[in-house]
Amino acid sequence: xxxxxxxxxxxxxxxxxxxxxxxxxxxxxxxxxxxxxxxxxxxxxxxxxxxxxxxxxxxxxxxxxxxxxxxxxxxxxxxxxxxxxxxxxxxxxxxxxxxxxxxxxxxxxxxxxxxxxxxxxxxxxxxxxxxxxxxxxxxxxxxxxxxxxxxxxxxxxxxxxxxxxxxxxxxxxxxxxxxxxxxxxxxxxxxxxxxxxxxxxxxxxxxxxxxxxxxxxxxxxxxxxxxxxxxxxxxxxxxxxxxxxxxxxxxxxxxxxxxxxxxxxxxxxxxxxxxxxxxxxxxxxxxxxxxxxxxxxxxxxxxxxxxxxxxxxxxxxxxxxxxxxxxxxxxxxxxxxxxxxxxxxxxxxxxxxxxxxxxxxxxxxx
Amino acid sequence: xxxxxxxxxxxxxxxxxxxxxxxxxxxxxxxxxxxxxxxxxxxxxxxxxxxxxxxxxxxxxxxxxxxxxxxxxxxxxxxxxxxxxxxxxxxxxxxxxxxxxxxxxxxxxxxxxxxxxxxxxxxxxxxxxxxx
Numbered sequence: 001x002x003x004x005x006x007x008x009x010x011x012x013x014x015x016x017x018x019x020x021x022x023x024x025x026x027x028x029x030x031x032x033x034x035x036x037x038x039x040x041x042x043x044x045x046x047x048x049x050x051x052x053x054x055x056x057x058x059x060x061x062x063x064x065x066x067x068x069x070x071x072x073x074x075x076x077x078x079x080x081x082x083x084x085x086x087x088x089x090x091x092x093x094x095x096x097x098x099x100x101x102x103x104x105x106x107x108x109x110x111x112x113x114x115x116x117x118x119x120x121x122x123x124x125x126x127x128x129x130x131x132x133x134x135x136x137x138x139x140x141x142x143x144x145x146x147x148x149x150x151x152x153x154x155x156x157x158x159x160x161x162x163x164x165x166x167x168x169x170x171x172x173x174x175x176x177x178x179x180x181x182x183x184x185x186x187x188x189x190x191x192x193x194x195x196x197x198x199x200x201x202x203x204x205x206x207x208x209x210x211x212x213x214x215x216x217x218x219x220x221x222x223x224x225x226x227x228x229x230x231x232x233x234x235x236x237x238x239x240x241x242x243x244x245x246x247x248x249x250x251x252x253x254x255x256x257x258x259x260x261x262x263x264x265x266x267x268x269x270x271x272x273x274x275x276x277x278x279x280x281x282x283x284x285x286x287x288x289x290x291x292x293x294x295x296x297x298x299x300x301x302x303x304x305x306x307x308x309x310x311x312x313x314x315x316x317x318x319x320x321x322x323x324x325x326x327x328x329x330x331x332x333x334x335x336x337x338x339x340x341x342x343x344x345x346x347x348x349x350x351x352x353x354x355x356x357x358x359x360x361x362x363x364x365x366x
Numbered sequence: 367x368x369x370x371x372x373x374x375x376x377x378x379x380x381x382x383x384x385x386x387x388x389x390x391x392x393x394x395x396x397x398x399x400x401x402x403x404x405x406x407x408x409x410x411x412x413x414x415x416x417x418x419x420x421x422x423x424x425x426x427x428x429x430x431x432x433x434x435x436x437x438x439x440x441x442x443x444x445x446x447x448x449x450x451x452x453x454x455x456x457x458x459x460x461x462x463x464x465x466x467x468x469x470x471x472x473x474x475x476x477x478x479x480x481x482x483x484x485x486x487x488x489x490x491x492x493x494x495x496x497x498x
Contacts (some may be wrong), residue, residue: 087374191377191446201474207476288408297409297432
């Protein structure tokens with residue numbers, strides 16, 4: 001892919017620069033309304049035009065290929081999410097049961113401990129590569145906005161980045177003390193990556209380096225739409241889960257704690273399924289350990305699966321964004337190619353006509 | 367005389383099949399499960415689960431989670447699981463030694479939390495190859 005990307009940028013600069021430096025003085029005044037094609041035609045020779053047509057065609061081939069690659073990967077990302085479903089469904093089922101028993105008790109375990117917030121860890125999920133429209137920028141911007149907002153309130157912000165793009169951006173702007181870790185997103189996030197992130201988050205939170213952890217990632221809405229969202233990850237609220245299972249969790253600042261479903265807009269269906277399953281949870285079930293201890297084992301698991309799902313969703317959005325961007329690029333290349341070849345044909349015809357006129361005029365004068 | 371065992375990690379199902387008996391690494395010690403066990407929920411520690419199939423004992427490394435026993439069905443939800451047969455003995459041994467020294471060297475609170483987790487995982491993989 002990086003090979004293709006390199007070629008793409010080279011081809012792109014060829015195609016768009018063309019012979020414009022030769023024509024520069026005669027170029028039409030730059031107007032945002034005029035398309036690129038119109039600006040450059042004035043003095044292009046036939047050979048220049050032929051070259052441009054060639055390079056536009058090549059660019060289109062590359063963007064088409066990248067689109068197909070992204071499409072195939074989106075499918076793989078969706079399968080990965082689907083494979084994780086039995087796990088999360090069972091997890092919610094048991095969590096629901098445990099919670100019912102814990103409702104009355106005052107739970108005190110490290111992951112649910114709400115402290116006065118003095119510092120916050122922002123986990124920013126971007127992609128590893130560019131050429132995917134505004135995807136990376138949207139996440140980075142959302143993170144920056146949140147950071148500014150928190151710092152405005154006098155809260156210290158630490159950042160953990162997942163994905164090369166975010167790492168490069170924050171690596172330059174955040175001090176070493178505040179950059180907890182920079183990780184790569186990889187081709188397909190697995191439990192290992194999620195575990196690595198969750199371990200960092202867990203260690204930061206439990207050691208009281210930070211008092212709150214927020215996750216910023218791109219939610220996969222559909223193949224053509226996705227949006228960066230902010231979700232608070234820690235402290236987990238044991239009450240929050242019950243709330244969500246019943247589907248009426250209302251959080252003050254639109255932050256979607258404990259979502260149950262993942263991709264392709266199947267939210268309602270999924271939720272219904274979960275509800276029927278939770279109803280089956282046997283109340284006569286014996287608790288081998290103290291319910292608090294079981295919850296203690298359950299919540300890190302929940303944390304991990306949350307992180308994994310966010311990574312998967314972020315990757316799916318990235319691929320979808322790339323697919324879309326490449327689709328647009330192919331369309332543009334097609335249009336541009338059509339325009340330029342039209343010009344080429346006209347110019348060629350004009351040349352032939354001139355030559356014919358010259359010939360007939362010459363023949364007439366003999 | 368069989369139980370159904372299902373071991374699930376967040377991204378895949380590691381084991382789904384019949385077994386004769388299982389020994390689970392719960393947080394309060396090892397627990398054996400045979401057919402007809404009373405329904406229960408238990409928290410699982412980072413450790414090794416032993417499962418007896420018709421052909422013999424099999425080790426599965428579990429990275430913490432919880433288990434549900436009901437109607438002769440054992441459902442284990444774990445952070446991560448690995449079949450003992452797929453763990454490389456030399457790698458596991460060196461990792462275990464490394465984790466041990468890292469834990470001994472850890473000074474700050476954050477380092478200790480991290481090192482302790484890493485140590486427990488390395489120990490579980492090490493145990494899986496030594497027990498099997």
